[in-house]
Amino acid sequence: MKAMLLKRIATLQDNPEPLTLADIPVPKPASDEVLIRVNACGVCHTELDEIEGRTSPPNLPIVPGHEVIGRVAETGNRVTRLEVGDRVGVGWIFKSSGEDNENISDQFVATGRDANGGYAEYMTAHERYAYRIPDSFNDYEAAPLLCAGSVGYRALKLTNIRNGDILGLTGFGGSGHLVLQLARYLYPETPVYVFARSPEERKFAIELGAAWAGDTDDMPPEPPHAIIDTTPAWRPVLAAMRCLRPGGRLVINAIRKEDRDKSLMADIDYSAHLWQEKELKTVANVTGNDIKAFLEIAAAAGIRPEAQVYQLDEANKALYDLYSGHVRGAKVLAIGT
Secondary structure: OEEEEEOOOOOOOOOOOOEEEEEOOOOOOOOOEEEEEEEEEEEOHHHHHHHHOOOOOOOOOEOOOOOEEEEEEEEOOOOOOOOOOOEEEEOOEEEOOOOOOHHHOOOOEEEOOOEOOOOEOEEEEEHHHOEEOOOOOOHHHHHHHHOHHHHHHHHHHHHOOOOOOOEEEEOOOOOHHHHHHHHHHHOOOOOEEEEOOOHHHHHHHHHOOOOEEEOOOOOOOOOOOEEEEOOOOOHHHHHHHHHOOOOOEEEEOOOOOOOOOHHHHHHOOHHHHHOOOOEEEEOOOOOHHHHHHHHHHHHHHOOOOOEEEEEHHHHHHHHHHHHOOOOOOEEEEEOOO
C-alpha cells in the first residue's frame, strides 16, 4: 500500500519535505481491531509537533495522521460492534484505559505518533476507538471533526462558560472555525470574538458569525469570560490573559508550544495578566466520549467544516502550507476517494 512515512526528526525550515512516499505492507488487524481502507485524513498542527520533535514518535519510521475517515475492510475475531463496510473515523486517541480520564492516562496511545496513522491507504484501529460517522458529512467534511472538532469541543467544555457569556477564540484555523460554529449552536446568546493575525482569517470568522474579529493584540469591545487559544505561539497567551475579565479563564488547546517567541513570557506582568483570579487551563488529548459526543452534536447542529483538499502525495505541501500560516478552515488528504 502507499503511505507517507516520517523517517527522521527535523524542522520544516531545514527539511520542508519531511515525509517520504513509500510502499509498505497492508497491516493485519489484531483480534480487537479493524482494518480500515482510508478515504481521507485531516492534516493537523500536531503533525508538525511530531515532525519537529516537540512530541516525538517513540519509534521511526511512523505513518502520521489522526483525523481518519474510511471503511472497515476486515475485522478481528473478537470485534462485535463493527462490520465490514461500516464508515468509521479515528482520532488522536488510538487506545487508552477506557476510564473517564483516559486522556491523561499513562496507557494513552496516540494515533499517528505511537501507532501508524492515516497518511496511508490502510490502517488498523481498536474497535472501541473507531467511531461511526453520521451520513450528513462527506469524507472531507468528517475528517477534521475527529480532532480539530473533538478536541475543540473538549476545550469549549473546559471554559465553563454559560449562555450569554463572552467567548474569545485566538487563532482561527481547523479547530477555531469549528468551535465558533459549535459555540453559536450550544450558546446562541454568546458573542464570539476572534483574534487572528491574518485579515483573511478575520474575514472568514465574521462570515461564520463572529461578533467581532481583530488582530492578536487588539482589545475586543468587552472583556471575554473565557478565551480558547489554538495557536502554537506564546504571544497569544499573554494577549489573551491581558484582555480576560476578572475571574476569566484561558484554555490552551495545543499539545505543544513552539519556542520561536517563548522569550516573550519574560514580559508577563502579574497585575495585568494574572491578578483578579484569572485562570489558565490546558487541554490534554481527547477521550473517546468527547469524539462520540461531538460527532452527534455536529450532525444535529449542521456544523460544516471547510476543507482544502490535497492528494496523499501532496502531504508535504499541505504540511508546509499549514506551517506557513496558509489556513482557511482545515486541510485534508484525499486518499481512497
